[in-house]
Amino acid sequence: MIYSLLVLSSPISGYCSRxxxxxxxxxxxxxxxxxxxxFLDAGTVASSAYSVFPPEEGDPVRDWMVLAExxxxxxxxxxxxxLKYGMLDQVEATRHExxxxxxxxxxxxxxxxxxxDACAHSDRLITFGG
Amino acid sequence: xxxxxxxxxxxxxxxxxCAKVVLAGDAVVLMGDGVYAALPGSKGxxxxxxxxxxxxxxxxxxxxxxxIHPAAGFITIDMSGLVGLTERFPRQHAWY
Amino acid sequence: xxxxxKKTVLVVLKHSPYGSSLAKASLDxxxxxxxxxxAIDLLFLGDGVLQLLPDQDSHKLGLKNVSRQLASLPFYxxxxxxxxxxxxxxxxxDLTKAPIETRALxxxxxxQLMVGYDHLLGF
Numbered sequence: 001m002i003y004s005l006l007v008l009s010s011p012i013s014g015y016c017s018r019x020x021x022x023x024x025x026x027x028x029x030x031x032x033x034x035x036x037x038x039f040l041d042a043g044t045v046a047s048s049a050y051s052v053f054p055p056e057e058g059d060p061v062r063d064w065m066v067l068a069e070x071x072x073x074x075x076x077x078x079x080x081x082x083l084k085y086g087m088l089d090q091v092e093a094t095r096h097e098x099x100x101x102x103x104x105x106x107x108x109x110x111x112x113x114x115x116x117d118a119c120a121h122s123d124r125l126i127t128f129g130g
Numbered sequence: 131x132x133x134x135x136x137x138x139x140x141x142x143x144x145x146x147x148c149a150k151v152v153l154a155g156d157a158v159v160l161m162g163d164g165v166y167a168a169l170p171g172s173k174g175x176x177x178x179x180x181x182x183x184x185x186x187x188x189x190x191x192x193x194x195x196x197x198i199h200p201a202a203g204f205i206t207i208d209m210s211g212l213v214g215l216t217e218r219f220p221r222q223h224a225w226y
Numbered sequence: 227x228x229x230x231x232k233k234t235v236l237v238v239l240k241h242s243p244y245g246s247s248l249a250k251a252s253l254d255x256x257x258x259x260x261x262x263x264x265a266i267d268l269l270f271l272g273d274g275v276l277q278l279l280p281d282q283d284s285h286k287l288g289l290k291n292v293s294r295q296l297a298s299l300p301f302y303x304x305x306x307x308x309x310x311x312x313x314x315x316x317x318x319x320d321l322t323k324a325p326i327e328t329r330a331l332x333x334x335x336x337x338q339l340m341v342g343y344d345h346l347l348g349f
Contacts, residue, residue, distance in 0.1 A: 041251045112258030125345040130137040130226025147272040224348040
C-alpha cells in the first residue's frame with residue numbers, strides 16, 4: 001500500500017513527531033511505500049537545522065533525515081507554516097532577507113498542493129497531531 | 131470502520147468527542163496522553179469500555195507514562211502493530 | 227472513493243478559531259484542495275463549531291478573520307459543510323447566523339458521514 005503522513009506536532013513538544021517517524025520506519029519495514037510526509041503548522045519545526053538536543057534525549061530531527069537518506073522518503077514542509085516558524089531554505093532566506101537558511105536541505109519547502117497530491121495518490125493518509 | 135488514534139488525556143475535549151463519535155466496528159488506539167485511559171478503574175477507562183469498540187494501547191507510550199498494568203480489554207501493540215491496524219482500517223482519524 | 231477513482235477527503239475541524247493556529251491551517255488546506263479541484267467536505271466538531279460564530283472581529287489583533295475565510299468557501303466549490311449538533315447546542319449557537327450554510331448532524335450521523343470518505347484529516 002501507498003502511505004502518506006501528515007505531521008502537525010513539533011518535535012520539541014511531546015513526542016508525537018518522534019512516534020510519526022517511528023511509524024514511517026515500520027510502514028517501510030512492513031513492505032509498504034511512503035509517497036510523502038507533509039509537515040504543517042508546528043510540524044515544520046522537524047526540519048530545523050539548528051536545533052540542539054541533549055545527547056540523552058536523542059535527535060528527533062535526525063530520525064526524519066534517516067528516512068530521507070536511507071529510503072528516499074519525500075519530506076515536505078508547508079511554506080506558509082515554515083516561514084512563520086522560521087524554517088527557511090536558501091531561496092526563502094534570500095527572498096525574505098534573512099541571514100541564511102535554517103531548514104535542513106533534506107526537507108523541501110512547498111505549498112499545500114503537495115498535501116492535496118498526497119491525498120490523491122495514497123491508499124492511507126495518517127495524521128499525527130498533539 | 132474508522133481507526134481512531136487518541137492522543138489526549140481522558141479529561142480533554144478530544145477524549146469526550148472521540149468517545150461521542152465512535153461506533154462498534156471502529157478501533158481506538160491510545161497513544162501519548164491517551165494512554166491514561168487504560169488505567170484500571172478510571173473513569174476514562176470505563177467510558178471507553180462502554181463504547182464497545184476494539185481498544186488498543188501503544189506499548190512504548192504506555193511505558194513512558196508508567197501505565198504498565200492496563201485495564202482488561204486493551205490489546206497492547208507496538209508501532210508495527212499500529213501499522214497493521216492501518217492496513218485493516220481504510221481510514222484513520224487523529225484526536226488530540 | 228468516487229466512481230472516477232478519485233479519493234474523497236473530509237476535513238474535521240475540532241479547535242476554536244483563534245486559540246491555536248490549527249483552524250487557520252485547516253482552512254488553508256480546504257481552500258488549497260478547492261483550488262486544485264480535489265473534492266473536499268468539512269465537518270465542524272466539538273470546539274470547532276466555535277469557528278461558526280458570526281461576529282468575529284480579529285482585525286485589532288492582527289489575525290486573519292476565520293469567519294470571512296469560511297464565507298469564501300463556496301467560491302472554491304466547497305459546499306458540503308456539516309456541523310456537530312450536540313456541540314452547537316452546548317454552546318447555544320444560532321447556526322442560521324453562521325458565515326456559511328451548514329447541515330447539523332447527530333452523533334451517529336457524524337459517524338455515518340465519516341465512513342463515506344477515503345481520507346479524514348483531523349485538525
